[in-house]
Amino acid sequence: MAPTEAEQHPRMALALAAHDASGRVTPIRISRRDTGDDDVSIQVLYCGICHSDLHTVKNEWRTAIYPVVPGHEIAGLVTEVGKNVTKFSVGDKVGVGCMANTCQSCESCEEGLENYCSKITFTYNSHDRDGTITYGGYSDMVVVNQRFVIRFPEGMPLDKGAPLLCAGITVYTPMKYHGLNQPGKHIGIIGLGGLGHVAVKFAKAFGMRVTVISTSPEKREEAVEKLGADAFVVSSDASQMKAAKGTMHGIINTASASMSMYPYLALLKPQGKMILLGLPEKPLQISAFSLVSGGKTMAGSCMGSIRDTQEMMDFAAKHELTADIEVVDAEDVNDALERLAKGDVRYRFVIDVGNIIVAA
Ligand SMILES: NC(=O)C1=CN([C@@H]2O[C@H](COP(=O)(O)OP(=O)(O)OC[C@H]3O[C@@H](n4cnc5c(N)ncnc54)[C@H](OP(=O)(O)O)[C@@H]3O)[C@@H](O)[C@H]2O)C=CC1
Ligand SMILES: O=C/C=C/c1ccc(O)c(O)c1
Ligand SMILES: [Zn+2]
Numbered sequence: 553m554a555p556t557e558a559e560q561h562p563r564m565a566l567a568l569a570a571h572d573a574s575g576r577v578t579p580i581r582i583s584r585r586d587t588g589d590d591d592v593s594i595q596v597l598y599c600g601i602c603h604s605d606l607h608t609v610k611n612e613w614r615t616a617i618y619p620v621v622p623g624h625e626i627a628g629l630v631t632e633v634g635k636n637v638t639k640f641s642v643g644d645k646v647g648v649g650c651m652a653n654t655c656q657s658c659e660s661c662e663e664g665l666e667n668y669c670s671k672i673t674f675t676y677n678s679h680d681r682d683g684t685i686t687y688g689g690y691s692d693m694v695v696v697n698q699r700f701v702i703r704f705p706e707g708m709p710l711d712k713g714a715p716l717l718c719a720g721i722t723v724y725t726p727m728k729y730h731g732l733n734q735p736g737k738h739i740g741i742i743g744l745g746g747l748g749h750v751a752v753k754f755a756k757a758f759g760m761r762v763t764v765i766s767t768s769p770e771k772r773e774e775a776v777e778k779l780g781a782d783a784f785v786v787s788s789d790a791s792q793m794k795a796a797k798g799t800m801h802g803i804i805n806t807a808s809a810s811m812s813m814y815p816y817l818a819l820l821k822p823q824g825k826m827i828l829l830g831l832p833e834k835p836l837q838i839s840a841f842s843l844v845s846g847g848k849t850m851a852g853s854c855m856g857s858i859r860d861t862q863e864m865m866d867f868a869a870k871h872e873l874t875a876d877i878e879v880v881d882a883e884d885v886n887d888a889l890e891r892l893a894k895g896d897v898r899y900r901f902v903i904d905v906g907n908i909i910v911a912a
């Protein structure tokens with residue numbers, strides 16, 4: 553007879569889980585596996601709240617496997633390592649992003665691009681290799697295969713560094729692979745939220761000219777004065793959009809809601825690139841003319857590889873680049889999710905997971 557989940561996962565952990573599409577989470581006790589030979593057990597101290605967490609718990613992608621324990625911007629301390637683990641030791645500061653496992657044998661995995669593995673196991677809401685469902689970092693401990701654990705560089709704080717494990721790598725990857733990391737080139741960033749604000753920081757660190765394209769006029773001053781953007785365009789202002797037309801080598805689209813792509817693609821120079829990162833519930837609207845007429849490219853990009861995640865973290869540490877965060881206690885996570893849905897965050901909520909023990 554197949555072992556029960558309790559037999560497979562004998563360790564009790566505390567977590568925050570969604571049980572329906574209301575967008576709210578409640579404290580629950582979950583079970584985690586023992587530390588296997590290739591595993592790293594981690595005491596979670598901080599976890600970022602990504603908009604993907606909200607999409608998932610509200611079942612906007614129709615993928616929710618309730619109870620959902622979200623969280624894939626995980627930062628904490630190693631508490632135990634398996635006998636095959638040599639890269640990490642107890643007490644190390646580490647992180648976990650969007651991936652908990654991949655097949656390690658397909659073409660993508662062989663190329664070190666496991667973020668494109670067709671058999672990927674996401675950190676939460678995903679079928680694991682042992683048939684159980686993965687639970688994420690809104691929990692006081694996680695057990696992860698060593699291949700998917702990231703070392704925090706010296707000087708990188710756990711709280712402000714946690715969002716880099718998803719938001720950071722997700723914007724870093726297209727800049728690296730689409731040549732949008734070259735000094736002097738002009739890049740547009742659609743959406744000044746969790747991903748968008750770190751995209752501004754990375755693009756400035758690469759020496760690029762950066763224009764934020766936003767639906768929120770009230771974000772202008774901070775975008776320029778605090779984040780270092782060179783320009784700020786309100787997408788609903790026709791004159792501002794017209795003035796920016798045909799000026800950008802590339803655009804990174806981090807918008808979490810659907811939109812008509814036409815006005816945004818018009819901002820690209822001929823042969824410019826629009827990289828889609830945002831995963832809105834409803835499809836984007838696009839006409840062929842808006843790509844064909846200028847020989848423009850539209851591409852998707854998904855998180856990033858483990859190798860690139862470590863590279864990104866090391867680059868961020870070198871440039872003292874962290875996320876702008878608002879730390880929330882476990883009992884305030886539902887308020888944070890509500891505020892995130894309204895875009896009322898500057899620019900990433902991070903859960904002080906240490907409090908979950910109190911809340912549950
Ligand atoms: N491809 C991938 O690998 C990944 C994808 N994602 C996805 O990226 C998206 C962004 O995530 P995150 O940064 O955490 O989300 P946030 O909610 O923090 O930011 C999203 C931003 O999108 C903008 N926005 C919202 N509605 C609209 C609209 N109707 N038109 C244009 N812009 C809009 C807002 O910026 P402003 O106020 O400036 O307009 C908002 O701040 C999500 O859909 C998430 O699922 C996240 C991580 C990885
Ligand atoms: O927040 C990160 C989510 C990334 C993601 C990318 C692709 C996909 O199919 C997902 O379900 C999530
Ligand atoms: Zn994410």
Ligand SMILES: [Zn+2]
Pocket residue numbers: 654655656657658659660661662666669670671
């Ligand atoms: Zn694979």
